[in-house]
Amino acid sequence: MTSPKSPDRLAGGLARREVLLGGLVLGLATGAGARARVAKAGEGATLNAFVSIAPGGEVVIVTPGAEMGQGVANGMPKIVAEELDADWANVKVTLSGYAPDYLSPVNKRQRSANSDGITSYYDALRKVGATARAMLVAAAAQRWSIEPAKITTREGMLLHPDGRTMLRYGDVAAEAAALPVPGTVALKDPSAFRLIGKDFPRKDIAAKVMGSAGFGMDLDLPGLLYAAIVHVPVAGARLLGFNADAATAMPGVHKVVQVDNAVGVIADSYWQAQKAADTIELDVDTVPLMDGDRVRETILAALDAPGEGLLPFPVGFTDGKFDMGASSEEIEAGLAASDATFEAVYEVPYLAHATMEPLCATAKVENGACEIWAPTQAADAIPPDIEQATGIPAASVKVNRTFLGGGFGRKNERDFLVESVKLAAAMPGRPVMMVWSRQEDTRHDYYRPAFAARIRAGLAEDGAIAAMHGRIAGQPLMTTAPFRRPGIADFGMVGELVSSTYPIALRKAEAVEIEAPLRTGYWRSVSASQNGFFFESAIDELAAMQKRDPLEYRRALSIADPRSLAALDLLAEKSGWGKEMKPGRGMGCALTSGWNARCAQAIEVEVTDTTLEVKRIVCTFDCGQMIDPDNVVAQIEGGIVFGLSAALFGKITVKEGVVEQSSFADYPVVLLRSAPAIEVHLIESGAPLGGVGETGVPAVAPALTGAIFAATGKRVRKLPIVDAGFEVAL
Secondary structure, three states: OEOOOOHHHOEOOOOOEEEEEOOEEEEEOOOHHHHHHHHHHOOOEEOOOOEEEOOOOOEEEEEOOOOOOOOHHHHHHHHHHHHHOOOHHHEEEEEEOOOHHHOOOOOOOOEOOOOOOOOOOHHHHHHHHHHHHHHHHHHHHHHHOOOHHHOEEEOOEEEOOOOOOEEEHHHHHHHHHOOOOOOOOOOOOHHHOOOOOOOOOOOOHHHHHHOOOOEHHHOOOOOOEEEEEEEOOOOOOOEEEEEOHHHHOOOOEEEEEEEOOEEEEEEOOHHHHHHHHOOOEEEEOOOOOOOHHHHHHHHHHHHOOOOOOEEOOOOEEEOOEEEOOOOHHHHHHHHHOOOEEEEEEEEEOEEOOOOOOOOEEEEEEEOOEEEEEEOOOEHHHHHHHHHHHHOOOHHHEEEEEOEOOOOOOHHHOOHHHHHHHHHHOOOOOOOEEEEOOHHHHHHOOOEEOOEEEEEEEEEOOOOOEEEEEEEEEEOOOOOOOOOOOOOEOOHHHHOOOOOOOOOOOEEEEEEEEOOOOOOEOOOOOOOHHHHHHHHHHHHHHHHHHOOOOHHHHHHHHOOOOHHHHHHHHHHHHHHOOOOOOOOOEEEEEEEEEEOOEEEEEEEEEEEEOOEEEEEEEEEEEEOOOOOOHHHHHHHHHHHHHHHHHHHHOOOEOEEOOEEOOOOOOOOOOOOHHHOOEEEEEEOOOOOOOOOOOOOOOOOHHHHHHHHHHHHHOOOOOEOOHHHHOOEEOO
């Protein structure tokens, strides 16, 4: 696995032509100039934008996804290698920069978000590998003067039908690169897969263990300078001016530069830059000061505001068609006719992303062009954003991508990338690495908004949900995105508030948006991060209201969905659901769906007085087809820890316009030494490929609060847990 620590380690500069691959237009680099150069040098050949083969047979595969720990730098190349019939031990992986070649044919983007990294590239990457294999076979057929159909391949070898003669892929790679690209290719039957669905060591493990993997802050370029930045601390305020006299006099400082609503210091080292930035005095305008308690009051009042909220479009997708939801009149009539009714209000706070690697990027601006090295989830969005912010033409922006030390949606934003370019523009010809301090990273996030939701439900005599109405209030997520439609609710706010996990005869979800100056954005699992808690908590309370076992009640509601039933049944088995527990111990469960996956979780806790200890978490998971099963387990484990951190501790508060938290000291996360035992059991359902990265998060909070209820009889409807009177044993 290679990643950029210097510019010459990036794949790029490949000639491009459009090739029709079974109805998908995918840019492949197969230009004659590139073929001739490589063939003459005797160094193998580049078959397309994703595959290069050396004379010795080493296969280099470029991954178009952003690698932030979730494993796409292993999974994507494995898909190519499967159809290429490459020897996985002889495959080397490199990270791509941005190029039109690497746009997903499904969504026309080169971004890693919403758990679609593998799913949106899967078909195209299979065809990339199959096309490269077909070209190698054709080259071998020409050399042997036989029909291509008579040649077989196995682990990087071309096998002659005589059973004795063979060629390595590297032997004919240059000849293959000179051949026409086939318009159609045959793909393997999944039963013949050797790599997909099988576990092999990840290609990036050795580099990460040995410290050679290139993250955003690992870059080492000639003449590199460093920059620290300080933003206006008051939410919604604007920078009027600043005093940098002390900073400019400090050793190593080259320049102090205003960058929009912030001031950056460029110096010989990061330490010098940050120490100087700490001395800068900012003059900001006077604005109404945001107060988190007043925002909460506004959110709760919005739940009771007269009139109908914004409706999503649509509320769900049922039986192959869009479900537009019931009308208000239908909902009220359904509730009135129900055998029993339920109503509760749930709340969640603002949350930060808190990635392990704070925001950083390196840029070089020279002669009207820009090159940037970025730990980014959104490679394709960088050139147009830089053009809009600086005037540098998008065509003159070269994007190189590093490993990301966590993303969680924060590094889908481009604010820090634009800042890095503006700072570099102050030092033409010199690369400048900008690094946000942990304090800046925590206090100037695009936060998951605070929300409150009222869930009302009506039950039929048999316990089926006859009607459910969900109303959510808070800031929308898409305040900075160009995806809003007037009069339509932000799906990142209201999506699956009344979940499609279970059949509900009459359902309606609506949103009431409030305004606040804090920036908001996507957070791992998006709408499910809050709505999984809201909805599954209500399901738990509906079970308790009927004196029914919460897992068995979910089974009854899931009777028409074999995948949900299988997840719940396996969960009951693996968790020991229903076992006798001593006083103060309890187990809760939750079932969430989304991204074509099913995730069931059981959490066991022990409560002594007010001290809460999470003892064990068991998860059963079905994402359909799997590329790397062991990596699926790792992602779910990571999602569980991420969700547990938020449920136990996560909270961003604002006083007098300033975010109060500044680091892991006051925005804690679950540490390895204090993490509970986690078990993940995978289900091979035969369903189509689903998403994984988001899906481990949403079930944690409702399963945890269900466990607390089982242990204590206390119902927690407002997160985080530490605000409900519990101390967490770490």
